[in-house]
Amino acid sequence: MRAVLLAGSRNAWLRTRAMRYPFVRRSVSRFMPGETLDAALGAARLLQQRGAGVVLTHLGENISEAAEAEAVTAHYLEVLRRVEADRLDAQISIKPTQLGLDLDLETCFRHLMTLVERASLIGNFVWIDMESTPYVDLTLELFRRARGVSPRVGVCLQAYLRRTAADLESLLPLGPAIRLVKGAYMEPPSLAFPRKTDVDENFFRLASRLLDPDTQRAGAMVAIGTHDPRLVERVRAGLRDRPAPLACEFEMLYGIQPRLQARLLGEREHLRVLISYGEFWFPWYMRRLAERPANVWFVVRGMVGR
């Protein structure tokens, strides 16, 4: 089921049709407060009242025209402006292929730096998402270069990749900001652990390395990006045995595990919720379905009107 849904996420024919159906659009609303920036900012305000920070991400990936990358950059500049004006605790998260990485690395880097420099000026922060494996080296290069200019940029690492432990070691001397996640794309077993238990164990090993006192002394900032209650509790138990980390927060996606989110906030953990918005939601939505095939039943129930 996961493989079928992830293959579907890249299918243009399916995308054009699925996006037209009201029952699909209804089921998307579980994970997205709306398609507009205003809807995302409205949700951010409510979350902030409950004690959570947010990360805003405008949906879109693999753009093919230079003008699109310019428009995306201009949009994120506007997001940073609105966040500052509204005094929101809201960072941004971008996908390199949305800033033109498929066109060329330098175009993408230029757009990334426009955002990182603006974020640095106003005390905000830019996260770089990690996409599928052909982009990992380039994404790490973008991060290293941007981190050389400003500390207000972080990168996502995926625990399902066999290479991630080595990537993490190579980044640690930078005192990096790392968001650790399991990984959401279709990858071959030669590159990614096929068994979920191995991914979970690797996640915990990487999280422990990031929260190691030496790593923390080097200035690493850590975002634990998972909705897995077992892993969350294991990380929290590990944290209790260590001196307080400099900067560690939990990050979860809007609409997923809301009870766990509320519990963490109630127990005074730092929580940041990633809010996605925008019209180009199809591939992102299919990845959310693939993470939990039971979600497909919500779509089917919506289709038959129950």
Ligand SMILES: Cc1cc2nc3c(=O)[nH]c(=O)nc-3n(C[C@H](O)[C@H](O)[C@H](O)COP(=O)(O)OP(=O)(O)OC[C@H]3O[C@@H](n4cnc5c(N)ncnc54)[C@H](O)[C@@H]3O)c2cc1C
């Ligand atoms: C803040 C943040 C940023 C992310 N950025 C990236 C990125 O840049 N690159 C990338 O590859 N991936 C990214 N991801 C996605 C990530 O890789 C996983 O696919 C996703 O978080 C699901 O894995 P999990 O750790 O929650 O564990 P899982 O073992 O998949 O899930 C644990 C439990 O969480 C709940 N759950 C998880 N997903 C869903 C869902 N879709 N619907 C309903 N319930 C669900 C279920 O109860 C499940 O049992 C990000 C995730 C987060 C939270």
